[in-house]
Every structure is written in C-alpha cells, then in structure tokens.
Amino acid sequence: MTEPTKYLLDESRLPKYWYNIAADLPVPLPPVLHPGTYQPVGPADLEPLFPLALIQQEMATEREIEIPTPVREIYRLWRPSPLYRARRLEQALGTPARIYYKYEGVSPAGSHKPNTAVAQAFYNKEAGVKRIATETGAGQWGSSLAFAGSLFDMEIQVFMVRVSYQQKPYRRALMETYGATCTASPSMETAAGRAILAKRPEHPGSLGIAISEAVEVAVQRSDTHYALGSVLNHVLLHQTVVGLEALAQLELADDYPDVIVGCTGGGSNFAGIACPFLGEQLRGGRPVRVIAIEPAACPSLTRGQYAYDFGDTAHLTPLTKMYTLGSSFTPPGFHAGGLRYHGMAPLVSHLKTLNLIEARAYHQLSCFEAGVQFARVEGILPAPEANHAIRGAIDEALRCKEEGISRCILFNLCGHGHFDMQAYMDYFAGKLTDQSYDESELAMALAGLPSVPAV
Amino acid sequence: MTEPTKYLLDESRLPKYWYNIAADLPVPLPPVLHPGTYQPVGPADLEPLFPLALIQQEMATEREIEIPTPVREIYRLWRPSPLYRARRLEQALGTPARIYYKYEGVSPAGSHKPNTAVAQAFYNKEAGVKRIATETGAGQWGSSLAFAGSLFDMEIQVFMVRVSYQQKPYRRALMETYGATCTASPSMETAAGRAILAKRPEHPGSLGIAISEAVEVAVQRSDTHYALGSVLNHVLLHQTVVGLEALAQLELADDYPDVIVGCTGGGSNFAGIACPFLGEQLRGGRPVRVIAIEPAACPSLTRGQYAYDFGDTAHLTPLTKMYTLGSSFTPPGFHAGGLRYHGMAPLVSHLKTLNLIEARAYHQLSCFEAGVQFARVEGILPAPEANHAIRGAIDEALRCKEEGISRCILFNLCGHGHFDMQAYMDYFAGKLTDQSYDESELAMALAGLPSVPAV
Numbered sequence: 001m002t003e004p005t006k007y008l009l010d011e012s013r014l015p016k017y018w019y020n021i022a023a024d025l026p027v028p029l030p031p032v033l034h035p036g037t038y039q040p041v042g043p044a045d046l047e048p049l050f051p052l053a054l055i056q057q058e059m060a061t062e063r064e065i066e067i068p069t070p071v072r073e074i075y076r077l078w079r080p081s082p083l084y085r086a087r088r089l090e091q092a093l094g095t096p097a098r099i100y101y102k103y104e105g106v107s108p109a110g111s112h113k114p115n116t117a118v119a120q121a122f123y124n125k126e127a128g129v130k131r132i133a134t135e136t137g138a139g140q141w142g143s144s145l146a147f148a149g150s151l152f153d154m155e156i157q158v159f160m161v162r163v164s165y166q167q168k169p170y171r172r173a174l175m176e177t178y179g180a181t182c183t184a185s186p187s188m189e190t191a192a193g194r195a196i197l198a199k200r201p202e203h204p205g206s207l208g209i210a211i212s213e214a215v216e217v218a219v220q221r222s223d224t225h226y227a228l229g230s231v232l233n234h235v236l237l238h239q240t241v242v243g244l245e246a247l248a249q250l251e252l253a254d255d256y257p258d259v260i261v262g263c264t265g266g267g268s269n270f271a272g273i274a275c276p277f278l279g280e281q282l283r284g285g286r287p288v289r290v291i292a293i294e295p296a297a298c299p300s301l302t303r304g305q306y307a308y309d310f311g312d313t314a315h316l317t318p319l320t321k322m323y324t325l326g327s328s329f330t331p332p333g334f335h336a337g338g339l340r341y342h343g344m345a346p347l348v349s350h351l352k353t354l355n356l357i358e359a360r361a362y363h364q365l366s367c368f369e370a371g372v373q374f375a376r377v378e379g380i381l382p383a384p385e386a387n388h389a390i391r392g393a394i395d396e397a398l399r400c401k402e403e404g405i406s407r408c409i410l411f412n413l414c415g416h417g418h419f420d421m422q423a424y425m426d427y428f429a430g431k432l433t434d435q436s437y438d439e440s441e442l443a444m445a446l447a448g449l450p451s452v453p454a455v
Numbered sequence: 456m457t458e459p460t461k462y463l464l465d466e467s468r469l470p471k472y473w474y475n476i477a478a479d480l481p482v483p484l485p486p487v488l489h490p491g492t493y494q495p496v497g498p499a500d501l502e503p504l505f506p507l508a509l510i511q512q513e514m515a516t517e518r519e520i521e522i523p524t525p526v527r528e529i530y531r532l533w534r535p536s537p538l539y540r541a542r543r544l545e546q547a548l549g550t551p552a553r554i555y556y557k558y559e560g561v562s563p564a565g566s567h568k569p570n571t572a573v574a575q576a577f578y579n580k581e582a583g584v585k586r587i588a589t590e591t592g593a594g595q596w597g598s599s600l601a602f603a604g605s606l607f608d609m610e611i612q613v614f615m616v617r618v619s620y621q622q623k624p625y626r627r628a629l630m631e632t633y634g635a636t637c638t639a640s641p642s643m644e645t646a647a648g649r650a651i652l653a654k655r656p657e658h659p660g661s662l663g664i665a666i667s668e669a670v671e672v673a674v675q676r677s678d679t680h681y682a683l684g685s686v687l688n689h690v691l692l693h694q695t696v697v698g699l700e701a702l703a704q705l706e707l708a709d710d711y712p713d714v715i716v717g718c719t720g721g722g723s724n725f726a727g728i729a730c731p732f733l734g735e736q737l738r739g740g741r742p743v744r745v746i747a748i749e750p751a752a753c754p755s756l757t758r759g760q761y762a763y764d765f766g767d768t769a770h771l772t773p774l775t776k777m778y779t780l781g782s783s784f785t786p787p788g789f790h791a792g793g794l795r796y797h798g799m800a801p802l803v804s805h806l807k808t809l810n811l812i813e814a815r816a817y818h819q820l821s822c823f824e825a826g827v828q829f830a831r832v833e834g835i836l837p838a839p840e841a842n843h844a845i846r847g848a849i850d851e852a853l854r855c856k857e858e859g860i861s862r863c864i865l866f867n868l869c870g871h872g873h874f875d876m877q878a879y880m881d882y883f884a885g886k887l888t889d890q891s892y893d894e895s896e897l898a899m900a901l902a903g904l905p906s907v908p909a910v
Contacts, residue, residue: 002528004466004531005531006531008463008465010463011459073457076459076460077833077834108834108836150830150831151543169876169880170876170877173879177827177879372632375563375605375632376605376606376633376634377605378563379532379562379563381629381632416873418565418625418871421874424629424631424632425624425628428628
C-alpha cells in the first residue's frame with residue numbers, strides 16, 4: 001500500500017465547535033459603527049436583519065462556539081470534506097514540496113458556501129423567520145442559500161447581479177431547482193433598484209446594488225431576514241469547520257503546514273482554512289506563513305485603504321473598518337465573480353494589519369493557466385476563484401524547488417468550476433486578458449470614503 | 456452520535472479485483488459473431504480496435520481480474536466513492552424502507568464513466584497506443600476518457616453527436632480543458648461521416664454514426680485505438696468496482712439489499728452495481744431483486760427483440776446478441792442522452808433472459824419530478840439519467856409504505872447533473888413532454904435486423 005492520496009475523517013470526527021479567533025487576537029477588532037452616529041452598533045441595530053444568535057456570534061469573544069446538532073446533521077451530507085495530497089501535481093512540478101488541498105467542491109452546491117448557508121438558515125428558522133433575502137454575484141452563494149433553504153423549508157429570495165443573471169442561466173436553474181426565487185438586480189421590487197433603473201434602465205448591476213436590494217427587503221418585510229455569504233464575523237466563524245478538519249487530517253498525515261494559501265474575495269474561505277492554524281500559533285503553537293491571494297483587478301488587501309466604509313452601494317449597511325477600494329469602486333468584469341467585492345472582511349483586514357497574514361495579487365491569465373495544469377494532473381476542474389489559490393500554491397512549490405527545501409503547503413480548493421465553463425472557453429479561445437482597474441476610478445472611490453471621526 | 460449519513464471506506468479498502476460474473480453464470484453468454492462469416496470472432500478480429508488485455512477481459516471467464524496498481528492509484532483520486540443512507544428522502548416519503556445510494560458523481564468527470572475510462576487508457580498506454588478515438592452523446596463518456604487521457608498523457612479524439620456538440624458547449628469545454636480534441640459528428644474526417652453529410656449536410660448526428668466514425672479512425676490509423684464507454688463486457692467488468700465497494704459499505708451499515716435499482720442505457724452503471732450482488736446470489740448467497748429502469752422513449756429491454764444486431768449505424772462492428780430496437784432506430788431527443796442507445800449490453804440482456812433481473816420503462820417527466828424531489832431533500836442535483844434510478848427507488852419505497860414493509864433498497868446515483876441544467880430549465884419551463892418513439896419506425900428498425908443463421 002502506497003501513501004494515501006486523500007485523508008478522510010469519519011462523520012464522528014466532524015467538529016463539534018466552530019473556532020472563534022477573536023478569543024486569541026492580541027488586539028481586538030475595531031467596533032462596527034452606526035453610519036449616522038458613528039457610535040458602535042448594538043444588537044438592536046442589527047435585529048431587523050439577523051436573528052439574535054447570529055448577532056451574538058458576530059460579537060462573540062469565546063473561543064469555541066458549539067455547532068448545533070441539526071447543522072451538524074446537514075454538514076454530514078458532505079462533511080468532513082476530503083484533504084488531498086496533490087501527489088500528481090508535486091510530480092508534474094518536480095518540487096520537493098508537500099502540497100495538500102482541502103476540497104470544498106464536494107458540497108451539494110459545489111463550494112464552501114453551504115458551511116455558513118446551512119448555519120444561517122438554521123438560526124433564522126429557529127427564530128421563526130420564514131423568508132431570507134440575499135444577493136449573489138457569480139451564484140455560488142445564492143445556490144448555497146437556496147440549498148439550505150430547501151432543507152429547512154424556508155423561502156429564499158436571491159437578488160442576482162443582472163449581468164450574471166443573463167450570463168449564467170444554469171446557476172439560476174440550480175437555485176430554482178432548490179426552490180428559491182431568483183430576481184435580476186437592479187429590480188423594480190425595491191426603492192434602491194427602482195432608483196437605479198430610472199437613471200439607467202439597462203444597468204448591468206453590481207454586488208453592492210444587490211446587497212442594497214436584499215437589505216431593503218429584509219428591513220421592510222417583517223417575515224424576512226437578510227443573509228450575507230462572506231465578510232461578516234459569523235460567516236467566517238462558520239467556515240472554520242474547514243480548517244479544523246484540515247488540522248485533524250494533517251495529523252493523520254503526520255504533517256503540519258509551513259505555508260497556507262487561500263483566495264480572498266470577501267475573505268470567508270480563506271479565513272475558514274487559516275484561522276484554526278493561526279489560533280494554534282497565537283496560543284504559542286507552531287507558526288505558519290499565511291498568504292491571501294486576491295485578483296489584481298480588485299486588490300483590496302494590496303491596494304485598498306484600511307478605513308471605515310460601507311458594505312453596499314446604497315449605504316444601507318453599518319460602517320466596518322476594512323481594507324477597501326471604496327464602496328463605489330466597480331472592478332472590471334473578470335471571471336472570478338466571487339472575488340469582485342470592493343472590501344475585505346474586517347477580520348481578515350485586521351489580521352493583515354497585525355502582520356499575521358501576507359497578501360499577493362494575481363492577474364487572471366496566470367490563474368487560469370494554473371487551474372488547467374491542476375485539472376490535467378489532479379482531475380478536479382476548479383472554480384476560477386480557486387485558481388487564484390492554486391496559482392499561489394504552485395508558486396510557493398516552485399520556490400521550494402528553487403531553494404531545494406521541502407515545505408508543507410496547504411491550500412483551500414474552495415469549489416469546482418462546473419458552472420464556470422464559459423470562463424474556460426473564453427480562456428482557451430484567447431478572449432481573456434489581464435484586465436486592470438481604472439486608476440482614476442479607484443482614486444475617486446477612495447476619495448469618497450466616509451470621513452469618520454476618530455473613536 | 457446518530458446513525459451515519461454516509462459510509463466511507465478507506466483507500467486501503469479499494470477493491471483489488473474486478474468481479475467477472477461470467478464465472479458464475481448458469482448459462483454462458485452467446486458468442487460475438489463476425490458479420491461476414493457469422494462465425495465467433497477471435498482476438499485477432501478485435502486487435503485493430505483494442506489492446507490484447509481488454510480483448511482477453513472481453514472473453515474472460517475467471518471470477519476475479521486484478522485491477523492494475525496504476526489504475527488503483529488513479530481510482531484513489533475519488534474512490535472508494537461514498538455510500539449514502541438517504542435518511543431525508545425516507546423521511547420525506549414517510550416510508551419504512553431503508554434507502555441507500557452509491558454516489559458516483561464524486562469522480563472528477565462527474566459520473567461512473569472514469570471507472571472504465573482510466574482502465575482502458577491504462578491498457579492502451581501499456582500496449583504502446585498513442586491515440587484513442589471514441590464517440591460521446593451527452594458527453595459524460597467523452598469527458599471521462601478525456602480525463603483519463605490527460606493522466607496518461609495520451610491523445611483523445613472524441614466524436615460528439617452534432618446536436619449535443621451544439622447544445623452542450625460546456626461538456627465540450629470540459630473535454631478540451633483535459634486536453635482532448637472534440638469533433639462534431641458526422642464530420643468530414645471519415646468516409647462514414649462524409650457519406651452522411653453528402654446526403655444531408657445539416658445532419659444532427661447520432662450515437663450510432665459517431666461510433667462508426669471513431670471505429671473507422673481506429674481501423675485506419677495504426678497509432679489509434681477505439682474505446683467504448685458502455686455495452687461491452689470489459690466495460691461492465693470495470694464498473695463492478697461500484698458494487699464491490701457497496702457490498703463492503705453495506706456490511707459496515709450491517710444491512711443487505713432486498714432490491715437494487717439502476718438506470719440502463721448501454722447498461723454499465725447498472726451492471727456495475729448489480730453484478731457483485733447477483734454473484735453472491737448465484738453462488739448460493741442471499742437472493743436480491745434487481746430492477747433495470749430504462750427510458751420509455753428508448754425501451755430496448757422492455758420493447759426490443761433479443762437478437763443479433765450491430766452496435767453502430769454503418770455496421771462496422773461485430774454482431775452481438777442483445778435486446779435491441781434495431782441499429783437504425785432513432786429515439787426521440789429526450790434529456791437523458793446517456794440512455795439513448797438502440798441496444799442493451801449483451802451481458803445485461805443475457806441476465807434478463809435468465810430472469811436474474813427485471814426491467815421497467817419510465818417516461819421522463821416523472822423522472823425529473825423524482826430528481827427535483829431528491830435534490831431538495833438530499834442536496835445532490837442528479838443527472839437526468841440518474842433520475843430514472845431515483846424514480847425507480849422512490850416507487851419501490853412507496854410500495855414498502857403501502858405494504859408496511861421495511862425493505863432495504865440500494866440504487867446507483869451514477870452522476871451529477873451540473874452539465875445538464877438546460878434539461879432542468881426546460882422541465883421547470885414546462886417544455887418537456889413524455890415523448891414516445893414512432894411505432895412504425897420501431898417496426899421498420901426491427902424488420903431490418905440482420906438475419907443470422909442459427910449457430
């Protein structure tokens with residue numbers, strides 16, 4: 001028997017707790033501010049949007065937060081997810097590195113997103129909520145919440161960025177198969193949407209606008225709450241199930257990462273795999289280099305400002321301190337829709353200011369090249385978002401080769417690309433370019449950041 | 456800890472042998488005949504198409520055939536595949552039945568097809584073959600062989616039925632990502648294709664024509680062999696890894712099937728799950744009811760004749776005895792492309808004549824209904840082909856409810872539907888109908904069966 005290709009955990013080893021890194025941070029997270037008063041928001045401010053349990057998790061400081069049994073029951077449909085040793089990739093690269101990847105594409109919706117979608121649907125159901133409104137860009141999040149809604153028999157309304165709604169009818173079909181309603185955004189259903197359509201009837205939409213619409217519906221309808229697929233603390237918390245499993249699986253492999261790589265859009269898959277290992281380090285355990293890979297066309301961590309900003313375009317959300325390109329920033333239409341967000345999770349931003357993580361920006365062509373190389377040796381066809389993590393891991397492995405050092409590299413393969421084949425077709429047809437954002441637009445968006453008095 | 460949702464096997468428990476039911480059959484399979492002489496074909500007749508190792512497997516009578524180590528190494532990228540207990544489906548149906556399903560959609564190409572694609576690519580590579588030509592309808596088989604080719608660094612040429620080539624660009628993109636060449640069939644590359652295009656330049660193609668083209672290329676080019684994704688004995692043999700794993704997993708669950716359900720097009724996923732259990736029965740073990748579900752629009756087992764027939768339209772293949780609708784039969788364009796074949800695997804046909812299996816035909820609407828119900832409770836979005844097996848399993852489970860009997864039902868969920876979303880969109884849009892074949896066309900196709908002198 002040769003060495004294993006993948007490390008599996010029995011369902012009995014599914015984590016019982018999520019890990020909350022807030023408990024181990026040397027400096028606490030800056031508070032979330034009310035945009036009118038600039039005072040820290042309290043639970044009451046968030047109650048129109050979220051159930052109390054999630055608000056408490058958003059502000060929690062205890063290290064372990066129990067995963068409710070019904071959530072674990074559903075996780076067991078696909079979790080624990082496999083940890084792979086990428087032996088064929090190592091061979092193809094001729095690297096002495098030991099490359100591992102956690103594969104989250106085994107979830108029914110095809111990415112890590114159901115880890116939080118199921119939890120959010122559960123807490124809302126418990127609180128008596130009947131409907132959840134949300135937004136989606138590429139569609140990974142929308143289909144994950146649709147999946148979770150079908151299991152808890154809840155109505156899910158997804159505002160899908162219009163250009164994606166038109167370009168990705170199959171993602172929409174997946175949401176509808178799960179029983180959700182999918183609305184092209186901007187829509188006539190909300191004041192935010194109507195105002196935008198009045199000015200520009202053919203507006204292609206944006207994630208910021210879709211968030212505004214979903215939040216508006218949640219605020220106005222007493223039977224409806226809001227859910228977000230990334231950025232917020234409780235979302236990142238739910239994703240730590242990924243890293244917790246990886247810790248146990250690497251123990252089976254008798255290994256420990258020197259380097260962890262993840263792609264970052266809102267930051268949740270990255271934080272999910274990295275935080276449990278960073279927690280080990282913060283509690284005096286073995287240190288680990290953690291690298292966030294972001295798209296060069298939407299580089300919040302590497303080119304944004306660390307400042308208080310809104311999460312949406314219509315400025316309906318509270319202010320959070322984060323690396324941001326400005327809430328009016330519109331990234332070019334590159335093919336990793338899940339990474340096209342103007343801000344970065346406040347928690348990930350905070351880790352960056354504490355020098356606990358590094359950040360690197362890649363253009364899309366080299367990421368697709370890495371994804372195709374990966375598919376041809378490992379078999380799995382990755383999502384365009386995940387290609388960023390693969391590129392980062394390959395570059396680290398090639399550095400190991402140059403330096404003649406065998407490091408252990410762990411990355412998060414956050415989803416498959418079965419619904420993203422148009423991107424691969426465009427890549428092979430030579431239609432993809434390394435788009436850059438408009439520097440003057442970035443300058444303008446940053447100039448428009450709200451001026452918040454020092455707290 | 457509640458009862459497990461899925462039963463996993465460690466890689467060390469990956470089967471070391473495929474199971475060959477020929478060793479346990481009470482009556483041997485009828486011989487394959489040469490269409491010119493009506494004499495049984497020998498290895499030499501098949502050598503232009505297949506490597507010797509596969510020809511030997513095609514005719515083998517030993518019970519266990521060793522899975523080569525390099526094939527097992529690749530199987531380990533996704534195997535052993537999970538066996539699920541469909542607890543949520545049981546609940547939704549309110550049935551006392553215990554429903555299990557083996558999930559083959561975890562393979563990189565998304566179905567059971569890589570089980571044989573990898574083996575076939577391996578034996579061809581060993582024999583020094585550089586290129587393999589094949590056909591594909593829905594695209595599951597073509598993408599599986601493309602995947603296998605990428606791992607063994609072989610050139611794969613896929614003749615894809617033209618109408619699918621146009622309707623399913625994403626399947627094509629998947630094959631191209633794995634490095635394969637995909638050609639719309641009928642094509643100008645072969646005499647068979649040119650003859651058809653000369654008569655009808657816009658011919659939509661058929662599986663039978665695409666087989667003719669691939670066989671022609673293999674016969675004419677000394678560096679090229681042919682590969683088939685179903686029907687043949689060696690293909691069904693490779694698929695027994697599915698049933699062998701299921702046997703071990705049900706042992707973990709301390710259960711044994713009363714009923715096994717599979718969908719049948721060419722017959723390979725069905726034989727793969729059923730044969731190891733039928734083998735137990737044939738060797739004096741516990742009997743099991745085995746039900747083949749086929750599409751009512753292409754009902755070879757329930758409406759075909761058991762007769763010698765060609766496997767392709769241009770009559771380049773040998774004659775095999777099977778349930779057939781006639782090689783000129785063209786089924787209507789329903790949405791389970793993998794089940795649109797005029798014949799049934801000779802081995803599956805033989806099992807039917809021996810009364811070892813039953814057959815049932817379903818129309819597509821009730822199958823899609825079952826697939827959507829399944830997705831909403833179990834999460835996985837099934838391929839349209841697999842929906843037939845789900846419909847069969849649900850009907851058996853509802854019978855258990857009526858009769859108040861708790862039977863153990865096992866079915867093969869042979870693939871996911873991520874590349875079949877157009878079918879779901881059409882279903883929700885009310886565009887699907889329960890198409891029937893043309894009775895007079897069937898009569899004509901059956902009248903055209905070759906008349907073979909009794910052997």
